[in-house]
Amino acid sequence: MNSILPNDSPTNAAEFTVSEVSGALKRVVEDAFGNVRVRGEISGYRGQHSSGHAYFSLKDERARIEAVIWRGSFARLKFKPEEGMEVIASGKLTTYAGSSKYQIVIEQLEPAGAGALMALLEERRKKLEAEGLFSAERKRRLPYMPRVIGVITSPTGAVIRDIIHRITDRFPLHVVVWPVRVQGETTGTEVAAAVEGFNALPSGGPIARPDVLIVARGGGSLEDLWGFNDEAVVRAVAASGIPVISAVGHETDWTLIDHAADMRAPTPTGAAELAVPVRAELEATVASLGARLQGAASRAADRRRQAVRAAARALPSVDSLLAIPRRRFDEAASRLERGLSENTARKRARFAGLRLSPLMLTRRLGEQKHRSLQAERRLTASFRSMVGNARARFDRDAARITPVALKRQLAISSEGLGVLTARATRAEVARLERLRGRLTQSARLLETLSHRAVLERGYALVIDKDGALVKRAAALSKGDEIAVRFADGDVGALTTGGETARPKPKPAPQAKPSDVQGDLF
Structure with a gap:
């Protein structure tokens, strides 16, 4: 390791280049961890690279480490890595100076069981499958030629551009994008809300209702795609009234939305190809079918025209058809005249042979008289037979009618008559009791409503000489004869005083209680 001490350095600390530091760290890490065994879950595995190497990560619930398997080591592995599997990797740690990362170079790989995420995913998959959300009977066929396509994806990624580009190339039509986050904790909620929102759009509204939905996202690790394993997303897709195409990840990526969707596409571009046909191919197919239809119609018309001509040539002429009927008519006409x-x-000969004479008429009358006598004898014998049969039946009936039988019949009739008499007596007694009760009630009511009860309380009735009831004092004049009816009898009286019967506006303070005085007759 080389050190450079500049002349104007304020300290005697050594300076290192980036490569020197990276190299030093690489040696330290490789010396300290020359041979390690690491247990973790495989994440981000996409198979071998084109170079033959394999790149992925090992993770647990708190940390993550990059891993690489070189091509030579990969060929010697007895167990090939799979996404989401928990493994025990043996190898050495090293650093990658190009990005200041450390990684494990795996030389041996042993399975250690499914990872936590994969176990959770499998448990959720079994639960939803038991509810029937993945059944083939629920899946709908995609419309062959949709008018509007709804896309649920990120509006800024390359996925939406690939889908629109592919749709434009194949069959240009209207595309409605519902922007969502395709990675993160809110992915499941936003995707489920987008599916439900598209289904809630009314037909003929300001925003066109799609005929098919595409849920799309690019590739990624199991953690990156975890939002599409959300239970809310699966239920929303299964309940969608619009057919759904799932295009999440690459062909090797599988999520729960793929099981619930009506169709799974290996890539977002493949989803666009499944959603719409190729317009040029359709036009060519229609043109080909039109040409075939026109040719078939022309050939069919030619065949029918030839068949009509052949049939016309085979038909006989009118004269030949009518020759036989005409001959039969002529023969019948000639036979009719002779007949x-x-x-x-x-x-004429039979009439000429008839000879009418008195002798023949007498003979005819004798024959008719003979037939009449025979009929009379048969009628008399028949009448006598009927009378005899009737007399025999009468004798049989008379023999059956005996005094004992008559007594028995009379006893039965007497018993029935007694029963009917008893029932009639009981009914009449019950009817009289009901009438007596009603009469008693009516008498009580009459007594209650009678004016005599009022007279018993001290009131009296005034009756004029004509026997009419006087209801007003103004109806009486001085000297009128009246009768005062009390509870125990009537008393005659004469009215006295002036025109006291007419009411006064202001009666005198010392007025008498009544202006009518009674004199006994």
Whole structure:
């Protein structure tokens, strides 16, 4: 190690170059940790590099260390590294001067079980799978030709540019981006809210509702992609009414959203290719199908035209078709004329053969009389038979009717009549009791409402000579005959005094209680 002491240095401390310090640290680390065994979880493993080396990290709950496996050591490993596996790595520690980092150069690798994150991920996956969120029956087919595509990703990364570029190349259409953080603690919440927000958009609203959603992010370690393993994200994607394409990480990266999505794309660019077809290919296919359709229609028309012409040539002429019917008609017409003539001749001969005479008429009348007598005899015999059958039935019925049977029938009838009489008597008694109760109630009500009860309390009724009730004093004049009806009888009286019956505005203080005085008749 070389030291330089400048002449104007204020101290005698040695100065070192960066390379000298890095080299010194490298030697110290390699001498102190020449052979170590480190237990940790593999993170960030992406397979072998194009050079054949493998670069990743070993971590636990508190620290992280970079690791490298050179190509020669990698070929000798019995156990190949896998993302998320807990391993025991044997090797030596060294430093990398280019970035001031220390790392372990692994020479041997032994499995030590799944890491904590992988165990948690597997437990969550089994739970959600048991709920049916990953079942194939829930997955929907992607629309063949969507009008609007919704993309949930970071607006500043290369992912959105790749998706838009691929969609523009294949089939230009409207793309709506919902910006979210794709790494960090809030990733799961923001992605779930974006999926639910797209589903909440109304059709025909100011913001077009997507026909398919793409959830995209670039590659990264298990920790970087952990937000897409969030349970809220998985449930939001499974409940989405819009088909979802998952394009998280590279082809070797798997997250829980890949299981819940309707389609998984190996890369974000692959998601764009799954979402839209190639417009040029569609146009070429449509043109090809149009040409084939036109050719098929033309060939079909030609075949039918030829078939019609062949059928026309095979059809007979009108004269040949009508020749046989015409001949049959002519023959029938000639036979009809001959038949009419022969029938007329036969009828004429039969009529000429009839000879009407008194003897023939007498014979005919005798035959008719004979038939009438036969019918009369048959009718008489039938009537006698009916009468005999009726008399036999009457005799059988009379034989069955005996005094014992009549007594039995009378006893049954008497018993039934007694039962009916008893029921009628009970019904009549019950009816009379009801009527008696109603009559008693009516009498009590009449007595309560009668004016006689009022008269018993000291009141009286004034009746004029015509027997009408006097309700006002103004209806009486001096000298009118009246009757005063008390509770125990009536008393005759005459009205006295002046026009006292008319009411006065201000009665005298010493006025009598009544202006009517009674005289006994």
